[in-house]
Amino acid sequence: MNRQRLILHSMTKVVSFIILSFSIFLFFAGHNEPGGGFIGGLMTASALLLLYVSFDIQTIRRVIPFDYVKMIAVGLLLAIGTGLIGMLFGLPFLTQFDDYFQLPILGETHLATALPFDLGIYLVVIGVALLVILTIAEDDS
Amino acid sequence: MNNLVILPILIPFLMGVILIFTNKRLSVSRTISVLTALAMLASASYLTYVVYTDGIMALELGNWEAPFGIVLVGDLLSSSLVAVSSLLAVSTLFFIFQTFDEEREKAYFYPFFFFLMTGVNGSFLTGDLFNLFVFFEVMLLSSFILISMGGKKSQLSESLKYVIINTVSSLVFIIGIAYLYAVTGTLNMADLSVKVAELGQEGVLNVIALVFLFIFGVKSALFPLYYWLPKSYVEPPTAIAALFGGLLTKVGVYTILRTYTLIFNQSSEIYFILIVLGGLTMFIGVLGAVSQFDFKRILSVHIVSQVGYMIMGIGINSTIAIAGVFYFLIHNIIVKSALFFFAGATEKVTGTSHLKKMSGLLKTHPYLGWTFFIAAISLAGIPPLSGFVGKFILIVAGFMEGNYFVIAVSLATGLLTLFSMMKIFMTSFWGEVKLPKPEAENVKVGSLIAPIVPLLIFTIVLGVAAEPFYQFSLELAEQIINPEHYVNSVLKE
Secondary structure, three states: OOHHHHHHHHHHHHHHHHHHHHHHHHHHHOOOOOOOHHHHHHHHHHHHHHHHHHOOHHHHHHHOOOOHHHHHHHHHHHHHHHHHHHHHOOOOOOOOOEEEEEEOOOEEEEEEOHHHHHHHHHHHHHHHHHHHHHHHHHOOO | OOHHHHHHHHHHHHHHHHHHHOOOOHHHHHHHHHHHHHHHHHHHHHHHHHHHHHOOEEEEHHHOOOOOOOEEEEOHHHHHHHHHHHHHHHHHHHHHHHHOOHHHHOOOHHHHHHHHHHHHHHHHHEOEHHHHHHHHHHHHHHHHHHHHOOOOHHHHHHHHHHHHHHHHHHHHHHHHHHHHHHHHOOOEHHHHHHHHHHHOOOOHHHHHHHHHHHHHHHHHOOOOOOOOHHHHHHOOOHHHHHHHHHHHHHHHHHHHHHHHHHHOOOOHHHHHHHHHHHHHHHHHHHHHHHHOOEHHHHHHHHHHHHHHHHHHHHHHOOHHHHHHHHHHHHHHHHHHHHHHHHHHHHHHHHOOOEHHHOEOHHHHOHHHHHHHHHHHHHHHOOOOOHHHHHHHHHHHHHHHHOOHHHHHHHHHHHHHHHHHHHHHHHHHHOOOOEOOOHHHHHOOOHHHHHHHHHHHHHHHHHHHOHHHHHHHHHHHHHHHHOOHHHHHHHHOO
């Protein structure tokens, strides 16, 4: 049925994977270099949005059955939860910790509590961006 | 360093997120909401108590030292305002349970209610100008949703105006912040206080001060920037209007009080402008109320008029005047919301808020009538209720500083306020029983009045036991008028 869109569909499958992997790279770069949860989340959202645009909403909803409202809530909980860690040790809210660890395969790695905080932001941004766009897109029905 | 300061912000934020998950289960949502509001009230009251005994508390978020990191500061003014707004939140919740339909409650109402409270409490507690902008946005975005939720056509067109004027003022706010940062190199309020005093508040700093006056003037509905307020507060459900009327403009007043006593406190011209604006706001506001015949619209126009009193007090700028502003602020948050609740209860009985379509409510619903009477005369400033004490302190302060003209205006305004409140009482509560619907006589309103009773008790206690509250306000005003206390506890010099 969608033979005319063959080029679009094949391109989308390749390009969205490139965007997705770059967005994850950006997300992990965030701590010390340009990048982070916000921009990574926006880029992931744009990759998913590309899928929504070139296929249709029903198809993609079957493939990625996420409830974006819940995704925003989970992201917020993760971010607040990271902030609460500091309070458990009697330090101010949002105090961050970081250290270097020897991990198998990865070798010496810099781990920080800023990462789960950023992951929270990442989820919130994806959730908000897609929720807004999909709500407007479905409105004309 | 003490995490107590952040609890009134953190509790509603965290529970608001959790309420997203329980959205479809209404009884669970309601239980969590009440517990959250009570926890917020408890933490805010405890914070006020600790600040009262131990002095101003500052929390450096993320352990970054002030003035580089963001601080939250609990002084007497901010912590007691947080406590009063939490009390109002509890009352509003119980009123909402009675008046909202399930569909509206299930449209993620409770999460946004608590995000609004996060923004309000955050605006009161923050000690950083950019952070204030962020909390303003949190508050505004939630208020956009609450004001347009479940919209009829007229509600949507009024909320559109509300959204536009607030977005524009937020834009100007961020521009003002950029100017201020370019001139002083800091946005920490305590640090700004020091820097502005060092630079001398002249030329460009006075311009920036006026830019901020424009922004906060929009938020607190000052003359001539108040025209958006009356209509947009009439259209949404009464419980929402009560919350907005009680809190949102008062956040604007609080920011004016904070900025012009802590940061821009060098120039007497600005205080003169504040007095003029206060006088115009209160008088023109009350004229609007006198000419109206709609219950809710009279109340919303009165919000404007009452803000005028507070701005006048800030402009007079003496210890007693600031004490009066605080007293009046607390009184107004409580009484104004109570009156809105009464408008909602009356509307539930009669199905209309137009005064001429109802009369004789006192015969069919005596409790509703007399409790409304208490709130109405408290707003008009009849002793021994809290409105009288608040106005009295302000007027005494005005005489002591020699601002006779504006005092005369405020007394005339008080008379017109009394007139417009009595107009409501006489047309709809006195007279022959005439209700739009015959079955209206049997509508029970006991469960609607119950959430208002704590607010009424508060206004009576605040009026009758004025002496201890006045001493508290004086101590608070002492803290405000001598910003070194605030600066020292934040910068630890």
